[in-house]
Amino acid sequence: MANRLADAVSPYLRAHADNPVDWYPWGEEAFADARRRDVPVLVSIGYATCHWCHVMARESFSDPAIAEILDDGFVAIKVDREEHPEVDASYLAAASAFTRQLGWPLTVFARPDGRAFYAGTYFPPRAQQGIPSFRDVLEAVGEAWRERRDDLDHTAEAVGAAIAAASVARTDAGLPDRAALEDAVRELADDEDAVHGGFGSAPKFPVAPVLGFLAAAGGTGRALAIRTLRKMGASPLRDPVEGGFFRYATRADWSEPHYERMLTDNALLLEVAAELSTGDDRPVFLEALASGVVAFLTDRMQLPDGGFAAAQDSESTIDGRRDEGGYYRRDAAGRAPLEPPALDAKLLTGWNGLAIGALARAGQVFGDAEAISTARRAADRLLVDHVRGDGTLVRASLDGRASSAPATLEDTGMLAGGLVRLAVATGEARYAVAARGLVDAAAETAAAPSSRSAVPAEDGEEQA
Template sequence: MPNRLAEATSPYLQQHRDNPVDWWEWSPEALETARTLDRPILLSVGYAACHWCHVMAHESFEDAATAAYMNDHFVNIKVDREERPDIDAVYMQATQAMTGHGGWPMTCVLTPEGEPFFAGTYFPPEPRQGAPAFSQVLQALADAWENRRDEVLTVSQDVLNHLKDTAGPTGGPLGTDQLDEAVATLAGSYDQDAGGFGASPKFPPSMVLEFLLRNAARTGSQQAMDMVAGTCEAMARGGMYDQLTGGFARYSVDRYWRVPHFEKMLYDNALLLRVYLHWWRASGSPLAERVVRETGRFLLDELRTPEGGFASALDADSDGHEGTFYVFNPNQLMRTLGAADGAWAAQLLSVTGPGTFERGFSTLQLLQDPDDDARWQDVRARLVAARAERTRPARDDKVVASWNGMAISALAEAGVLLDEPDFTAAAVTAAELIHDVHLADGFRRTSRDGVAGTNAAVLEDHGAVAEAFLAVLGVNGDAVWLDRARLVLDRVVEHFADPAGGFFDTADDAETLVVRPQDASDNAYPSGTSAAMHALIALAAITGDHRYREAAESGIAAASSIATQLPRFAGWTLAAAEALVAGPLEVAVVGAPEQRTELHRGALSLTSPGAVVVAGEPGLAIPLFDQRDLVDGDAAAYVCRGFVCQRPVTTVTDLQAAARS
């Protein structure tokens, strides 16, 4: 019989609906059941595209004997970390405190009050490499709960005290000296040979790259641009990028971006699309332009849902193995392409006999541009067709508000800059979905099949969605998007602000957990604090309301110690600080759509950090457009800082000059 997860909306929870484990979703009823039965809670946290989550499910949660023991001794709760990042944040902090590391699947054992006293990640079914078997862990924990309860409660109280005593926001503004020092710190961990920062595994440093681009625009730093170019080129040419249809995998397990962990996440591709767009804007790199077009097309072709939003992820596995959909061996190339083209493609794509991945297969790399582009396009089309016959990875089709916000912002801008109207149209449609479904009754983090979930949006959702609404305002000049963004950010200021400075990750009227999560560090995607900063800065630039700028400054001050000490985990905060140092620039492009296209594209081409651009008809009912009109009947651009504007210009050349002055 299916367990309680049969009614869940989360695809990850649905994956566990037929486990013999008597799973609960996180709920007051589950905690009350633990209290009534006087049992500890076994909390298992993961996500649909997580490879090792699948492994542990097959090995342990599908095993009848293991499940029976779990059912007899624990109240078992399964959580999708993408639906409940607040729960994930609290117990990941506990896991890191108790073990020194974290990851997914995350396994925590809690008192019936939700207080953690044991934590870990993946546990094998048999003892392996020094790790105990999952069954051994369960038996030891059940015995401790029954026979050493005082010790368990002491541990849980110690852990809870540690979580509550974690230092709150500290620091001050980030000025030019601190921003330049952050570049120097990043240079110290930059991999000169392979790009990226630190050792393997390597994750795409999207937010750090955006900061470096902004710093280079302000300072002219060749060092910052070299780090961007080296990293972006290495990622785009390696196996982490899908050389056939575009889109980036989650991370590289090796230093050279050769072998990825194959799941494709919406947030990675949204953030990277934006970075490559801005790298192209700054450098004119043909590789950057190609990656933007291909990645944008990947979002539209493979992640867009029937309702117009963007799905969360594509799985890493198919046919029981990771990466099966994406890898090739020489024999497959020969069968698909023939001997001559197969040999040519094998050399071009680094497909070898021994293989660069597993079981004699190779990831596809494009370390050099093809010497015959027409031949490459033909080969590529035939490989795409051959791959289409394989079992496709599963898609997690839930729509996450914050990740869709990131995609909307990137696609809206890319659509104008690269004359890809499909991108802009898709951004507007997705924004309408977020507004109509996620914001219809409060603000919900997720939806699926056009139906909102039950979980409240967290700070990152508010920040990324508000920035997306302002990006849509910027490209279509419809004032309703300003009202929608302001509504979201007013809630941030009123319900998420920490009186000591900065923001909490959950609202003051959200579900109460054992601690209220608050983490200003960026990880796989921007923290709630840094996401809110970017939106607040843009809203202040459009409205002239200094209250929003002050809120952004409070967030930056709260995150400044992380930014100065660990800039790799504060790229989005540093990028926001660069925007404040630059003003940011405010550009109003006034004219009918057919009039303003060239000026609009010219304004979005400006590299001034965090420049806020709005294009619209004369009389657009937003403060930035007050008394901004055509010039002798022609479209005009008004370049301003702090709502103090220069004389309007009507050519891109004059616009660029005005931005430099």
């Protein structure tokens, strides 16, 4: 069995390199093998710091009996959703036809042309609470493939057609007017958890883009953003020792977090804190909250070469066993002798752009020269290693090795936005010039004919 993941750029793929499963990385080779063998494809999508991805890896993908079923009857593909967001988005859309419980690990079964005919998320090793075991799912899919192929084809075609219809962009709609934006603020206010802060019930996410919208809306929206950030910052969702925010909480009062810490969440929440600290009515709690996030980004997430890691794991090894959250539940003295949870050290262009912009803005608002210096180090690294000579971008890299995954408009927009923030904070026009170059290069690429999309087709090109 070939080990195709050992030298991957993605730490998530590398973590699965020693599984007994005959994994392929995302690409045409896997789909060609499925066509040659006439077997379905399993596309398993996750990311390096995902707790339930770790659980399914230990329970199922490390099981030789499960591996034998997969290797005999399927082609198995492992995808890092952060490296290939276009693949993740495509299959998330398909999975919504089969389950409301979307998330990761995302488990998709597809034909050799890439069209999905069944999907779910985490499957346990034994059936529980109405969820079938992973072995049962594999055996049922294999049986359906052999005996009811026409039914699977019908499902795949119907899902593909529905996604295609839903993805047609409308170009006749105008931007929302002030009344529509005010209605959105009122709807969010109606959904506020007045006791614990945030929106809705458990599980609860920090929804930083929503807070950013509310902060910029002023008036009622700004007040709502301040209340929410105040309660989140004083809750178990925020690490009181190292300052960063965790991914989400499983309870309405923000307790029992899932402890992975994402670069995106922390960058966006820092940006919100900076925005809410402008003006004469700056709440006093915001500076300490922002300072904690800056310290987390600088001390934990910034790599020696200047860029930022994508995330920090929720799990670590304590007393010889893997423990989810054990490190974070200790105080500073209790953490001191422990090895911190591992970083996903891959550099993502867009996510680094968010961190650069947030640190630059926070440094400007709070008078924090160290935050601006941290942002400058990251920007200089990205401009050297993630911008090609023709102005196009590298999506991701690890230890100086560039991924073959295509960059997205997210990468252009987020990095360009961060560079503009940094230009304003430092007064250095070169960062604004670089941002304009990125936007111009993206516009030229968008204007050029292209047939790229997420799923490899039978002729080796890619199809919708």
